Amino acid sequence: MLSGTGLVAGYHRGQRVLDGVSLELEPGSITGVLGPSGCGKSTLIRVLALLHTPEEGVVRLDDHRVDRFRHAAPAALRRQVGVVFQHPRSAADPRHTLRRIVSAHLPAKSPPQETDRLAELVGLTPDLLSRRPHEVSDGQLQRACLARTLGTDPRYLLCDEMTAMLDASSAATLVHLIRAQVHERDRGVLMVSHDPALLAACCDRTLHWEELARPT
Amino acid sequence: MTPPPLLRVQDLSVRFRLRESIVQAVTGVSFDLLPGRLLALVGESGCGKSVLASALLGLLPGNAELRGRVRLRESAGPEASPDWLDLTAAGERTLSRRVRGHRVALVPQSAATALTPVRTARSQLAETIRVLRPGEGDTRGAADRLAERVGLRPADLDRYPHELSGGMAQRVVLALALTADPDVILADEPTSGLDRPLVERTVDMLRELADDGRAVLLITHDLAAAERVATDVAVMYASRIVEQGPAGEVFTDPWHPYTRGLLDATPARGFRPLPGHPPDLSALPAGCAFRPRCPRRDTCSGDPAPVPVAGRHLACASGPAEPVGEGDRRGAGRSAEPGHAGERGC
Numbered sequence: 001m002l003s004g005t006g007l008v009a010g011y012h013r014g015q016r017v018l019d020g021v022s023l024e025l026e027p028g029s030i031t032g033v034l035g036p037s038g039c040g041k042s043t044l045i046r047v048l049a050l051l052h053t054p055e056e057g058v059v060r061l062d063d064h065r066v067d068r069f070r071h072a073a074p075a076a077l078r079r080q081v082g083v084v085f086q087h088p089r090s091a092a093d094p095r096h097t098l099r100r101i102v103s104a105h106l107p108a109k110s111p112p113q114e115t116d117r118l119a120e121l122v123g124l125t126p127d128l129l130s131r132r133p134h135e136v137s138d139g140q141l142q143r144a145c146l147a148r149t150l151g152t153d154p155r156y157l158l159c160d161e162m163t164a165m166l167d168a169s170s171a172a173t174l175v176h177l178i179r180a181q182v183h184e185r186d187r188g189v190l191m192v193s194h195d196p197a198l199l200a201a202c203c204d205r206t207l208h209w210e211e212l213a214r215p216t
Numbered sequence: 217m218t219p220p221p222l223l224r225v226q227d228l229s230v231r232f233r234l235r236e237s238i239v240q241a242v243t244g245v246s247f248d249l250l251p252g253r254l255l256a257l258v259g260e261s262g263c264g265k266s267v268l269a270s271a272l273l274g275l276l277p278g279n280a281e282l283r284g285r286v287r288l289r290e291s292a293g294p295e296a297s298p299d300w301l302d303l304t305a306a307g308e309r310t311l312s313r314r315v316r317g318h319r320v321a322l323v324p325q326s327a328a329t330a331l332t333p334v335r336t337a338r339s340q341l342a343e344t345i346r347v348l349r350p351g352e353g354d355t356r357g358a359a360d361r362l363a364e365r366v367g368l369r370p371a372d373l374d375r376y377p378h379e380l381s382g383g384m385a386q387r388v389v390l391a392l393a394l395t396a397d398p399d400v401i402l403a404d405e406p407t408s409g410l411d412r413p414l415v416e417r418t419v420d421m422l423r424e425l426a427d428d429g430r431a432v433l434l435i436t437h438d439l440a441a442a443e444r445v446a447t448d449v450a451v452m453y454a455s456r457i458v459e460q461g462p463a464g465e466v467f468t469d470p471w472h473p474y475t476r477g478l479l480d481a482t483p484a485r486g487f488r489p490l491p492g493h494p495p496d497l498s499a500l501p502a503g504c505a506f507r508p509r510c511p512r513r514d515t516c517s518g519d520p521a522p523v524p525v526a527g528r529h530l531a532c533a534s535g536p537a538e539p540v541g542e543g544d545r546r547g548a549g550r551s552a553e554p555g556h557a558g559e560r561g562c
Binding site for chain 2: 037038086137165166169
């Protein structure tokens with residue numbers, strides 16, 4: 001289980017973006033969190049992904065407390081939590097080919113077939129792998145970003161408005177893909193969005209942001 | 217009687233010659249932009265929508281090859297026999313001095329990144345006013361009036377882009393586009409990445425511009441947004457427009473299996489993705505590019521030439537799809553048409 005309890009976090013002194021937020025993610029299920037722009041959803045994801053240290057509160061990965069690392073959390077822990085961000089353009093290095101982006105988290109000696117497997121998993125055709133981000137669409141680039149995240153075989157997948165930039169069919173494809181990942185690989189997924197229809201269609205349970213901020 | 221179009225696109229094709237391949241981004245696209253109408257151009261990522269917008273403004277990169285015609289109606293001409301300015305033949309000087317921003321304005325994707333981060337909104341708007349309206353004496357007052365027109369307070373203009381919310385940045389970009397009071401507005405994915413209330417406000421503003429008598433092209437992958445404001449819809453797949461018609465008809469009774477698939481992929485209508493992938497635009501199959509994904513592929517000749525059917529255009533050799541299930545979706549006045557489309561092809 002990946003959980004946050006009573007999380008308080010922010011970027012400037014005295015400005016709390018999260019103020020007592022709690023959330024638990026179970027393996028093998030998709031949890032949706034619905035909230036408007038600017039409510040703190042992305043900050044919650046950063047905290048749960050061990051990318052941002054909370055001022056107060058506890059993050060637990062299984063039985064381990066993982067919120068107190070002064071700098072980066074150990075790679076072995078970070079690799080267990082993957083993130084897919086909203087804007088694929090700012091999440092992918094514009095100088096790299098899609099092949100390099102997809103293979104970013106694979107061990108250096110992995111065979112090219114491993115990259116091909118990840119690409120196929122997300123529906124990227126082989127010809128796209130030789131292109132760079134400016135030569136593909138947002139939807140195609142987001143697939144590459146998802147493939148990259150799956151490269152660490154994360155047990156938890158945090159999706160931050162993952163489909164906001166995508167067309168309906170790409171969005172549906174990616175969400176079905178994530179559902180398959182949940183069932184086949186027993187991953188736990190957090191799907192954060194402002195679109196209630198999307199969450200209703202893909203999540204096992206959906207929480208409103210206000211419910212997370214309840215005092216514990 | 218419908219007014220004559222402001223912008224007329226006829227058989228437009230755009231391709232890019234790369235070192236190893238040719239990318240066919242737009243194929244044989246035709247449509248009119250009419251005053252008072254909002255045409256939504258919808259389709260999956262990478263189908264050629266944005267290239268089309270660039271082509272209309274002469275903003276394609278140097279390796280693009282363009283065929284067909286894009287013509288803009290001269291505002292001074294009589295309505296019955298209008299003079300046309302051929303944008304595909306016009307030089308850079310004509311386009312920059314008379315067309316871009318003046319007659320045809322672009323509302324770009326991602327307002328926040330379209331603005332220069334190092335200057336205030338006012339400075340960017342003032343610069344645009346000086347370029348597009350050289351005779352304007354009171355630049356500051358003109359900027360304030362534009363701000364009010366898009367629902368911003370004049371004081372908001374004194375902020376830097378990072379101090380603007382997404383909605384405010386969107387309004388600044390719209391104010392930039394409206395500087396010279398253009399009569400054609402091209403909005404290229406103006407809502408991607410915005411949350412739902414903001415999407416709705418943005419497209420509502422575009423609809424108001426159309427209601428004021430402008431012609432608006434809304435390029436979007438957001439079907440819900442398109443359905444909300446469009447008067448007409450063109451559905452693009454693999455560089456071609458596969459279906460085109462009045463918004464009410466296309467959304468309630470889609471004819472092309474691709475349109476139907478796209479609608480069924482929305483969370484509100486089943487959330488079923490289309491099978492397979494869109495084809496690579498550098499290796500388009502001959503004939504209908506949708507065929508490999510089409511539920512009717514076994515019985516179809518695969519000729520994708522667009523034909524007018526009952527006031528709509530359809531590029532499907534099998535003719536309009538039967539309405540699904542419920543009787544209320546059955547479109548009026550089209551029962552005789554499938555035969556018409558069926559006799560072509562092969």
